Amino acid sequence: YLVIGLFAITMIFVLLLFCASAPYEVDSFSFVVDEKNGDDGNNGHNNHHAFKTIQRCVDELTISPLGDQCLIRHGRYHEEVNLHGLKGTPEIPYVLKGYFDERPVWDGTISIQPTHWDFDEETGICSATIEEEIFALLLNEELLTAARWPNALWSDKTIFNNSYWGHCSTKSSYGHIVDNGAAGLAESGINATGTMAILNIGSFDTYVRPVSYHEPGTDNFTYNHDMGHVHWLNSGNQYYLEAGLALLDAPGEWVYENTSKTLYIIPPNGICPDPSTTDLRGRTIDYGLSITNATGVTIANMTFIASTVHAFNSHGPHHTDGHIDEITLHSIYFKFPASSHRMLGSYALPKQTKLMANQKAPIGRISVINCTFIGSEGVTLIHDGLNNYIHNNLFWWNDWTGQDDRNGGTIKGWGRDTEFSSNTMWYNGATSGLRVGMSPTVKLNHVIGQCAGKIQSDGSGLQIQAHQQTGATVSHNWVHDSPKHGLRFDGDHGGLSGYQGFNVIWNTTGIMTKGDNHTVENNLAIDSHSECDLCVIYKLRHDTYIQNNLTDIINNAAMKADGGKNVFDGGRWPIAGETIENNYFNLDVKVNIEDADNWDFRPVDGGVLTQGSELIGPYEPGTASLTYWIPGQKLYKASTPIPPSGSFVSDSRNVVMFLGGYTADQHHFYFGSDEALVKYASMDDEEFRQSHSGDHNICLLPSLLSNTKYFWRVDVQWGGYVYKGDVWTFTTENN
Structure with a gap:
């Protein structure tokens, strides 16, 4: 196979992702846009007759067949483009994207x-x-x-x-x-x-x-x-x-x-x-691209700097005429997408990335896939619609003011049946990382440092408000290193019938579950800086009614678990719930986990978490499955090494794990005590240990020496292309 470099594999990765999202190939025509060499008087049919502006190409699409596209050459495009009335389909969308491996810049600056x-x-x-x-x-x-x-x-x-x-x-x-x-x-x-x-x-x-x-x-x-x-x-x-x-x-x-x-x-x-x-x-501009009354449009493979996207129904959000549907943002890098106008004397909210389909219409879907958002003011992404899909994105260092007067957050959704999955949220400033609409699926997300700087009060890394909980599934997420709750169901009388399962929450103020008739199972909550790691509320402060009468609390592990503070006598209520079975609530819970401090949350085989008829916690013991779920955005390369690079581990450690490359076919594991040999090894060298296919990501180690530094890497393969991974390290200590 061919080992290739970062730039080449990044381009291949983006193209593979984009091609994978297209349901099938159609005959389509590609217009070319080139801000340096083009002219809007041209026909746009090739590089020699390219358009100069994106708007000119978009105008051409309005009279073109389904599936036609604008291929945008490398350059800076300082435009406010209006895309109105295009009617593509999910199977045959209109497309605006970077020209092959080029990434144009949609630039809001001069x-x-x-x-x-x-x-x-x-x-x-x-x-x-x-x-x-x-x-x-x-x-x-x-x-x-x-x-x-x-x-x-x-x-x-x-x-x-x-x-x-x-x-x-x-x-x-x-x-x-x-x-x-x-x-x-x-x-x-x-x-x-x-x-x-x-x-x-x-x-x-x-x-x-x-x-x-x-x-x-x-x-x-x-x-x-x-x-x-x-x-x-x-x-x-x-x-x-x-x-x-x-x-x-x-x-x-x-x-x-x-x-x-x-x-x-x-x-x-x-x-x-x-x-x-x-x-x-x-x-000088807020929205580089405004999409109105359009369906079946994909924007892909480009960078927005100090500029962003607004998709909406120009007739109003509740009109079925001119509705927004099947709008997809794919592999877009948004750098400083929203900026306030405070310097100009305005205290209005920043104009955020907004994708507003109609959740009450029979159709109206938004997809945001494999995008990056950094440096946005206010809410980073606002979306509405039905069956929205927010997947494999990175949100990092957004929102240092928290300005929003309607319960904001890093991502705010008003839709129904949204899937928010495999996203990484890194040190965003707002009090809540995610507020989402009715009956969402929130899974495999990695939330780190939400509101770590305490610029707002209250909040949670993942927060499901009361009326959104019915049918909500929040599972297989990691939330940690935040002064807020890791996971929270708001409650009182409105929050009913949600699911919290197989989540890992640490170094936060724990899991907070209000409402009733929920299922809370197989979660792990540790190292909270509050009085409980798993708080399934019995009575909230001075309320007289009891919550969580019908809630099931099953197979959870936590250092401290109860039903919240008893303000009447100063103690703590017992944990609420109708069925409370096979849980382990004890300060020694980490002793029964392989290596929680190094993100290995498997239960110790034969320990107290594995003694019952069902396993306690979110992971299986041992290595039999060769699979260890790791949340967050997948990259073009292997990432999230476990143990984290630079860790100190027991000399009895027998495995390492990693988050695989997105859509990868195979992964190849190299290991040894010589950094150079591991870095440059091929599959013919002794440092090569094994290959994995599919979701397998547990790599077996040989016997380790004490007080020794080891090195490892994981290469990612798509077809005949291989990207050589980073070299990671850990050092052994006496067991």
């Missing part, structure tokens, strides 16, 4: 090249007059931070941490914020009047309003509280200030004043941008 910069040596501020109003600024395709107080930056991700927010005194009230002194508003000396205040004053809701009045040297300011009742927390409210020249004082910050059309920036390197060596770009 180049900023002032003829002259003024430089203030005392402050380090560069300033220049520019023509266009901008609301985000990128330097060499990395986001610069709108000037703010307290200081924090996108570049080091401190903007996700509430240690870099101001905190409200209990003297605060609607319309009047009093700083508690920890960040030192009074001592800062700034004049905050006219800046934008990001106000987390509603627990899980965050609002933005201009500062009406602030006197320098004082610890309080006013704003117009026109949002009505909010979930005010006297001891938990927090804020920061943004978008004012008075706040500009740190490298990596910027301000644009639209009254004078002046851009101010403190460059990270202290040198005013030189267009010959740096690429300074300002965002």
Whole structure:
């Protein structure tokens, strides 16, 4: 077989994924778009007669047969394209995609090249007059931070941490914020009047309003509280200030004043941008692509920078005329897809990626497959529809404000029967990772660090609200390293008949199950930083009624499990449920797991979790199946090594596991104690140990020596193509 490099295999991987999603081949015509060499007066039939703009090609599709496509050449396309009325089918969609292995950039920015910069040596501020109003600024395709107080930056991700927010005194009230002194508003000396205040004053809701009045040297300011009742927390409210020249004082910050059309920036390197060596770009558009009244459209294999997609029914969301259906985003890299307009004085919500089909129509499906979302403000993805499919995506470092006044989250769905599967969510800022519509299937997702910086209160990594629970299935997920609940069913009287099974939750505030008539089975919940790892609520705070009367609690393992706090006597309620069988709730549960600290959650064979008529927990013991389920996005290469690379493990360890490459045919395992030999080994060398087909991902190890560093890699094969995997390590310790 042919061993090939990263770029080539990435392109092959993307093409394989896209081709796999097409139900069957049809005769279709491909128009070509080339922003460098094309002309909209051409017919678009080939490279020599390419169109110049995407809009011109889309217009051609409106008079073309089903299945025709726009192949977009490499380049930057600064366009606001309107795709209206195309009527493809699921089997024969219209397609907009990158030209073969090229990835065009749908660009929401313009180049900023002032003829002259003024430089203030005392402050380090560069300033220049520019023509266009901008609301985000990128330097060499990395986001610069709108000037703010307290200081924090996108570049080091401190903007996700509430240690870099101001905190409200209990003297605060609607319309009047009093700083508690920890960040030192009074001592800062700034004049905050006219800046934008990001106000987390509603627990899980965050609002933005201009500062009406602030006197320098004082610890309080006013704003117009026109949002009505909010979930005010006297001891938990927090804020920061943004978008004012008075706040500009740190490298990596910027301000644009639209009254004078002046851009101010403190460059990270202290040198005013030189267009010959740096690429300074300002965002001027929100939606690069608007899709209206269309069906059967696929967008694939390209990058959106500071730009995103909006699909909707122009007649209104509940009209069947002009409905949206079978819209697919496939293998798209969204970098900074949504940006606020706070720099321009607007406190409206950022214009997020929105794909809005009609869930009440007989049809109306959205698919988002193998996409990446990074650096979005506000809710990262909003979708509505029937049988939506959100699969194998990566959501990372999104939403550092949490701005949403309607129970937001990283992903928010209003549809029915959505499948949200095999996604990775990495250190997103909002209080909730996922809020989803009616009767969803949520499986095989890996959620890490949700709201780790505590920029909002309440929340959960995976949260199913009360009226969405009937028929909901939440299974085979990992959620960890978050101050929020890992998995949560909201409740009171509305939450009924949901399923929580085979999930692993650790280093969170555990699993919270409210409502009734649920099934909670084969979960593992450990290392919670709350009073219970598995909380199946009996009575909630001062409520008089009992919850979970008909809930079944079966085959679960947890360090601490109960029915919640008894506010009447200060103790804890016993765990609620009608059937409570074959569970193991004990602080020593990790002793009965192979290696929980290194993500090996199999029960110890012969231990207490394997003694009953049914296994306790989400995994089988031993290696007989050669399969160990691992959640999250699959890549073009093997990933998620277990034990994690760099781990220390027992010298009695006998297996390693991995998450396989997406759609791979085979995986090839190499192992040894010499890094170079493992890195360069072929299947003819002794470091090659075995090959796996299908879902098999448990690799058997030889006997290990103590205090020895070992190396391993897994190659991924599709047909005759092989991608050589990363070299991972672990070090043995005495058992």
